[in-house]
Amino acid sequence: MAPQEILRFEKISKSFGSKRALDSVSFSVMEGEILGILGPNGAGKSTMMKIAAGTLEPEGGSIFLGGREMWMDYNARRKIAMVPQEHSFFGELTVLDNLIYFASQVGAAREKVAKYAAEFSLGPFLGKRAEELSGGYKRMLNICISLIQEPQIIFLDEPSVALDPVIRSELWEKIIELQKEGKTICISTHYMEEAQALCDRVCLINDGKIVALDTPDNLIKKFTISQIGTLTLKNPASAPLLCELAKQMHDTDISLNGTSVILRYRKKNPQLHEKAQLCLRTMGAEIIKSRLREADLEQAFINLTGHDLKGN
Amino acid sequence: MFSGTIEGIKKELLFVMSRRTTLFLVIFFPLLTIMTFGSIYSTTLSQSVSMAIFIDEGANFVEQSATNPLGYKVDFLQEIAKSPNIRIIEANSEDEARQKVLQNEVDGGIVISKPSSREPYRVNIILDNTDFVQAAVIRSTAAYTIDSLSNRISVAIIQKIWEKMVSQEWKMHEQLERVDSFLIEFGKTKEMTSEIEQRAGSINVGEIRQIIADQNRGLANMRSQLVQSRASIDSQHKLLQDFKSTFTNSLYMNGLKYTDANGNLRYTLGAQSMEMIVDSYIFNLSSNVSAQKSTYDDAIAKMDSAIATMGKLDRELSDSQEYVSSFKTFIADAKKLQTSIERDIRESRAMLADALETIRGIKEYSPEFLAKPATISYTDSVKISNLSTEFFPTVIALVAMFTGVLLTAISLISEKRQNVMARLRTMPVSRAGLIVQKVIGSLAVLFVVQLVLLGAGIVGFGIQLNGGIMGTLVSTMLISLCFITLGLLIGSLTSNEPSAILATLVLALPLIFLSGLFVPIELMPSGIQMLKYLNPLSAGSVLATNTLIKGLSLFYSIKEIVCLLATSAVSLLVAYIKYF
Numbered sequence: 001m002a003p004q005e006i007l008r009f010e011k012i013s014k015s016f017g018s019k020r021a022l023d024s025v026s027f028s029v030m031e032g033e034i035l036g037i038l039g040p041n042g043a044g045k046s047t048m049m050k051i052a053a054g055t056l057e058p059e060g061g062s063i064f065l066g067g068r069e070m071w072m073d074y075n076a077r078r079k080i081a082m083v084p085q086e087h088s089f090f091g092e093l094t095v096l097d098n099l100i101y102f103a104s105q106v107g108a109a110r111e112k113v114a115k116y117a118a119e120f121s122l123g124p125f126l127g128k129r130a131e132e133l134s135g136g137y138k139r140m141l142n143i144c145i146s147l148i149q150e151p152q153i154i155f156l157d158e159p160s161v162a163l164d165p166v167i168r169s170e171l172w173e174k175i176i177e178l179q180k181e182g183k184t185i186c187i188s189t190h191y192m193e194e195a196q197a198l199c200d201r202v203c204l205i206n207d208g209k210i211v212a213l214d215t216p217d218n219l220i221k222k223f224t225i226s227q228i229g230t231l232t233l234k235n236p237a238s239a240p241l242l243c244e245l246a247k248q249m250h251d252t253d254i255s256l257n258g259t260s261v262i263l264r265y266r267k268k269n270p271q272l273h274e275k276a277q278l279c280l281r282t283m284g285a286e287i288i289k290s291r292l293r294e295a296d297l298e299q300a301f302i303n304l305t306g307h308d309l310k311g312n
Numbered sequence: 313m314f315s316g317t318i319e320g321i322k323k324e325l326l327f328v329m330s331r332r333t334t335l336f337l338v339i340f341f342p343l344l345t346i347m348t349f350g351s352i353y354s355t356t357l358s359q360s361v362s363m364a365i366f367i368d369e370g371a372n373f374v375e376q377s378a379t380n381p382l383g384y385k386v387d388f389l390q391e392i393a394k395s396p397n398i399r400i401i402e403a404n405s406e407d408e409a410r411q412k413v414l415q416n417e418v419d420g421g422i423v424i425s426k427p428s429s430r431e432p433y434r435v436n437i438i439l440d441n442t443d444f445v446q447a448a449v450i451r452s453t454a455a456y457t458i459d460s461l462s463n464r465i466s467v468a469i470i471q472k473i474w475e476k477m478v479s480q481e482w483k484m485h486e487q488l489e490r491v492d493s494f495l496i497e498f499g500k501t502k503e504m505t506s507e508i509e510q511r512a513g514s515i516n517v518g519e520i521r522q523i524i525a526d527q528n529r530g531l532a533n534m535r536s537q538l539v540q541s542r543a544s545i546d547s548q549h550k551l552l553q554d555f556k557s558t559f560t561n562s563l564y565m566n567g568l569k570y571t572d573a574n575g576n577l578r579y580t581l582g583a584q585s586m587e588m589i590v591d592s593y594i595f596n597l598s599s600n601v602s603a604q605k606s607t608y609d610d611a612i613a614k615m616d617s618a619i620a621t622m623g624k625l626d627r628e629l630s631d632s633q634e635y636v637s638s639f640k641t642f643i644a645d646a647k648k649l650q651t652s653i654e655r656d657i658r659e660s661r662a663m664l665a666d667a668l669e670t671i672r673g674i675k676e677y678s679p680e681f682l683a684k685p686a687t688i689s690y691t692d693s694v695k696i697s698n699l700s701t702e703f704f705p706t707v708i709a710l711v712a713m714f715t716g717v718l719l720t721a722i723s724l725i726s727e728k729r730q731n732v733m734a735r736l737r738t739m740p741v742s743r744a745g746l747i748v749q750k751v752i753g754s755l756a757v758l759f760v761v762q763l764v765l766l767g768a769g770i771v772g773f774g775i776q777l778n779g780g781i782m783g784t785l786v787s788t789m790l791i792s793l794c795f796i797t798l799g800l801l802i803g804s805l806t807s808n809e810p811s812a813i814l815a816t817l818v819l820a821l822p823l824i825f826l827s828g829l830f831v832p833i834e835l836m837p838s839g840i841q842m843l844k845y846l847n848p849l850s851a852g853s854v855l856a857t858n859t860l861i862k863g864l865s866l867f868y869s870i871k872e873i874v875c876l877l878a879t880s881a882v883s884l885l886v887a888y889i890k891y892f
Binding site for chain 1: 315316318319320322323326327330331727730731732734735736737738739740741745746892
């Protein structure tokens with residue numbers, strides 16, 4: 001059975017002063033999917049989430065929840081939960097007091113407090129002040145609080161920012177478990193690997209506009225035809241060296257990231273990478289590490305927008 | 313909903329209790345405030361003020377003398393020392409006294425001088441007018457002491473005047489007895505004359521001569537008595553006139569009546585009313601005595617005429633027997649004359665009795681009354697033993713203001729800073745419900761604060777509460793509610809702690825200045841005085857005074873309750889709109 005549309009943004013616009021944060025954005029979220037919203041800082045991801053969560057009023061357009069305009073749905077707030085990027089709880093209260101407080105505000109049963117605390121590995125910390133938790137567990141508590149109201153749709157704003165790999169991996173597992181429970185999840189992120197690992201579909205957003213929306217595989221297939229090579233040098237590459245390299249390497253975009261030279265090959269040809277290494281060595285550069293990989297979402301994003309997720 | 317409210321209240325309490333410093337300050341702030349106010353004001357009523365006192369040479373003594381028989385000896389320093397409210401620091405000059413006040417060595421100064429014996433004492437009270445509260449205390453304490461002292465002097469002088477006047481009573485009483493005795497004897501003479509008249513047809517010449525001799529002796533005797541009485545009245549008249557001049561002179565000599573630099577007649581204290589009373593009595597007595605003198609003069613003249621008539625008759629009878637028949641006519645005339653004299657004397661007696669009553673009337677006035685016809689007394693409508701009780705309602709309102717506004721505003725700001733407000737905004741929660749939770753939670757905190765305040769006030773400083781538990785509870789909760797909602801207002805309109813604290817000060821300072829804590833509202837311009845009806849701090853203070861201290865029901869504080877509720881309603885409305 002084909003998935004049903006649960007949420008639809010239709011021509012949503014929002015400006016902050018002269019800056020157009022969202023420009024007539026339209027897209028749908030399907031029931032039970034994990035939708036990634038990918039874009040650089042300032043692209044409009046958080047604005048989109050805040051509008052969906054009801055904390056920002058759009059200037060134009062509508063949001064439909066289950067086919068009805070969201071403002072007409074009395075229970076919309078109950079159906080949609082927002083997990084803000086920032087920690088949003090009482091630091092001076094214990095984990096348990098926080099969970100009980102928010103549960104009581106949304107009319108949730110106390111049993112759910114224990115259930116979600118256990119699910120998000122917060123059981124051992126219930127008596128601890130929230131401000132004393134580690135960053136990872138603070139993030140867990142942040143998500144846990146939003147889930148207590150048992151929403152159908154969960155918006156996670158940059159959930160894995162500043163998390164160590166272990167906790168990030170644990171968090172991803174929880175997100176996948178939530179999807180298995182039937183929740184629809186929208187994740188805003190600027191981590192490509194997060195989007196590729198978790199999302200069923202990815203919405204690429206740039207300057208307040210959706211530039212593409214599809215599965216990660218399709219996006220890569222549609223918008224990238226090449227490979228990425230990374231050559232890490234012992235010493236930073238000089239400008240004349242890069243100029244000389246660019247002259248010799250056709251169909252290749254060259255950029256510098258620290259001591260690494262990033263080469264984006266427009267044609268899939270492993271010999272191009274060999275040629276680049278040879279050129280650099282000929283010009284006296286000492287290569288300490290070489291890596292060649294298939295193109296990813298970021299490459300698709302670059303191909304679509306002309307810059308990467310950091311705006312370079 | 314109910315569970316949410318309970319958890320909301322619990323969260324507000326935990327917000328305060330989770331930080332030891334916050335909890336300590338919440339308890340310590342009311343304690344510190346009551347300790348400060350209590351220590352400052354608890355003993356003020358029994359404290360004395362220090363005064364630099366300089367008595368100018370010559371001001372101390374007004375000796376009794378021939379020209380000033382009512383002179384009174386005054387030792388001002390000794391007299392002022394009797395006052396329990398003034399601690400004397402002697403100064404050697406007026407300038408030194410002023411310097412001592414200027415340099416804060418003393419609270420105030422008193423300089424007493426008497427430019428001349430015919431001028432009144434001049435009392436100059438030196439005030440430190442940079443502290444008008446202290447100046448007001450000094451002004452009233454010094455003025456009260458000097459007024460009491462002046463009154464004591466005045467009473468002493470008037471006592472002497474009074475005693476002199478009252479001493480006339482006995483003399484008049486003696487005079488009255490003399491007149492009564494005269495009238496008895498005169499009555500006997502009249503009876504004798506009547507007997508003679510009845511026997512006039514059968515009486516012989518020898519008997520007539522004997523009768524006339526007896527009559528003449530009797531008349532001479534009575535004339536002598538009349539003359540004596542007349543002299544006594546005359547002496548009384550002179551005494552009254554002397555007394556009048558002595559009294560007036562005494563007023564001058566004691567500085568109670570004087571002529572100022574512009575030549576105008578001036579009086580001090582009750583001297584003018586005293587002089588009017590004395591003048592009025594002396595005038596009445598003098599008129600009375602003058603009338604008596606005139607009556608006596610008439611009576612004596614008539615007596616002389618009667619004696620002359622008797623003499624003439626006696627001579628004519630010795631010359632001719634034929635005048636015997638005319639004896640009847642003489643007797644009849646003599647009878648008429650006697651009746652006339654008796655009427656005069658009785659009239660005089662009546663006047664004398666009236667004068668005696670007048671003198672007795674003076675006795676009804678005490679010297680204290682004559683010296684100071686009106687006295688002022690002060691009655692407290694509420695029995696309170698110290699000023700701490702008087703200031704306690706203000707403390708309650710002040711503590712409620714700072715605790716209520718700051719705790720609520722900071723709690724709200726803390727929620728904003730921790731992004732809790734942003735989260736709550738995305739959740740299916742009611743804004744009104746959140747506000748109600750915050751208000752009730754903060755009320756619970758302030759209830760504890762007020763309990764601490766009441767407990768410390770009653771146990772530590774003997775604050776006397778005359779209100780019932782319900783009145784106390786309702787009024788303190790109304791005050792707390794008002795300032796909590798103002799805290800919500802500030803918390804809703806500001807985004808961080810410093811701006812919330814500054815906004816609280818911007819709100820609090822005008823409220824404090826307009827509350828009458830530093831400057832009594834009655835001293836402010838009338839336009840500004842009207843602001844007290846809009847000032848929740850004044851309203852809270854008055855409400856607490858009415859219910860806690862005076863023990864009045866809430867009905868008597870309708871205006872204040874309306875002010876507090878209106879402020880709460882407006883604050884809540886704005887807070888509701890700006891909450892998220």
